[in-house]
Amino acid sequence: MDTNAVRSFVLAAEFGQLQHAADELGVTQQAVSKRIAALERELGVRLFTRTTRGVELTLDGQAFLAHARNVVAHVDRAISAIRPGSRAxxxxxxxxxxxxxxxxxxxxxxxxxxxxxxxxxxxxxxxxxxxxxxxxxxxxxxxxxxxxxxxxxxxxxxxxxxxxxxxxxxxxxxxxxxxxxxxxxxxxxxxxxxxxxxxxxxxxxxxxxxxxxxxxxxxxxxxxxxxxxxxxxxxxxxxxxxxxxxxxxxxxxxxxxxxxxxxxxxxxxxxxxxxxxxxxxxxxxxxxxxxxxxxxxxxxxxxxxxxxxxxxxxxxxxxxx
The missing domain is CATH 3.40.190.290 (D-Maltodextrin-Binding Protein; domain 2)
Structure with a gap:
């Protein structure tokens, strides 16, 4: 599973906007959209529905969000553990x-x-x-x-x-x-x-x-x-x-x-x-x-x-x- 796609999903869910998630990640909105689409294909479910105001989580998306946050947190801790200057x-x-x-x-x-x-x-x-x-x-x-x-x-x-x-x-x-x-x-x-x-x-x-x-x-x-x-x-x-x-x-x-x-x-x-x-x-x-x-x-x-x-x-x- 692509951890960048999981991170994009978490940010999009928190902001409710693909563009805001893209700004946070320093990539284009199109890149965030492609990552989430690939994640949905891998999982075999829809995670978001599009609205006039942005995106909203589906029921599957709501169920996945807590686990996705844990994945991102574990990845961040793993990176910190080996990065000179931040690790022991x-x-x-x-x-x-x-x-x-x-x-x-x-x-x-x-x-x-x-x-x-x-x-x-x-x-x-x-x-x-x-x-x-x-x-x-x-x-x-x-x-x-x-x-x-x-x-x-x-x-x-x-x-x-x-x-x-x-x-x-x-x-x-x-x-x-x-x-x-x-x-x-x-x-x-x-x-x-x-x-x-x-x-x-x-x-x-x-x-x-x-x-x-x-x-x-x-x-x-x-x-x-x-x-x-x-x-x-x-x-x-x-x-x-x-x-x-x-x-x-x-x-x-x-x-x-x-x-x-x-x-x-x-x-x-x-x-x-x-x-x-x-x-x-x-x-x-x-x-x-x-x-x-x-x-x-x-x-x-x-x-x-x-x-x-x-x-x-x-x-x-x-x-x-």
């Missing part, structure tokens, strides 16, 4: 347990008036998320293009915040009793991070990390999700993994998993936010300022090489009106 601020995160989502939730709790829509684009290639920013499907994405030369000209990437990593182990692991660890103390231990996609930003991060500290990062096997990984850690005497200090995980109390900080130096993953260069969603301003107020990393910190690259503006007001 839509931000892509890697997962709802990640530091990105946790930081956004903290911001929303402090600013509950913010109309925020947190989504997850199921794509391992960050360029697919960047395309979603370019097309307006999302207003921003927490992804990283590690080579600035590959960043499209119509988007910008800013350094959002750095996420310190912790070692997560079960109670049987030889490092389980440690209160803190240095990267050197991780040498020789199996760090299992299943599902690292080749040539992804995470693959590059772990390549640099293992080269810097001579660590054993094992990406073997399929990724069956966080719950399966936690199950394995709880039972294993030698398995460990790395998690962000802000990442949110939950496991049964009897697992007795331990999150152990890494220091001297700390190991951190730099989290970036990609957004349009021109006319970004105004709601991003407050969120970017929130990043600047997060606690800085204490002491010496190791970051991958791309964290030092001038990939975008660090001005929270840059390009945001």
């Amino acid at each position: 601020l839509r931000i892509d995160v890697l997962g709802l347990r990640t530091a990105q989502a946790v930081v956004l939730h903290d911001y929303w709790r402090a600013h509950p008036e913010t109309d925020l829509d947190v989504v997850t684009i199921r794509a391992s290639d960050p360029r697919q998320a960047v395309t979603a920013v370019q097309t307006g499907d999302v207003d921003a994405t927490f992804r990283t293009i590690t080579d600035p030369a590959r960043l499209p000209e119509d988007v910008q990437m800013i350094r959002a915040f750095d996420s310190p990593l912790q070692l997560l182990v079960g109670p049987k692991h030889p490092l389980a009793a440690a209160r803190a660890l240095t990267p050197a103390q991780l040498h020789g231990h199996r760090i299992w991070v299943p599902g690292i996609t080749p040539r992804s930003e995470w693959a590059e991060f772990y390549d640099q990390l293992t080269a810097e500290f001579d660590l054993r990062v094992d990406a073997a096997g399929p990724n069956f999700g966080t719950e399966v990984l936690l199950d394995a850690l709880a039972e294993s005497p030698d398995l460990a993994t790395l998690v962000g200090s802000r990442d949110r995980y939950a496991w049964p109390a009897n697992y007795d998993l331990r999150r152990i900080p890494i220091a001297d130096p700390a190991i951190a993953y730099p989290i970036s936010l990609i957004l349009p260069k021109t006319s970004p969603h105004p709601g991003l301003r407050g969120i970017i300022r929130h990043f600047r107020n997060l606690n800085p990393l204490p002491g010496a910190t190791w970051l991958p090489s791309w964290a030092a690259m001038p990939v975008g503006s660090d001005d929270p007001d840059a390009g945001i009106s």
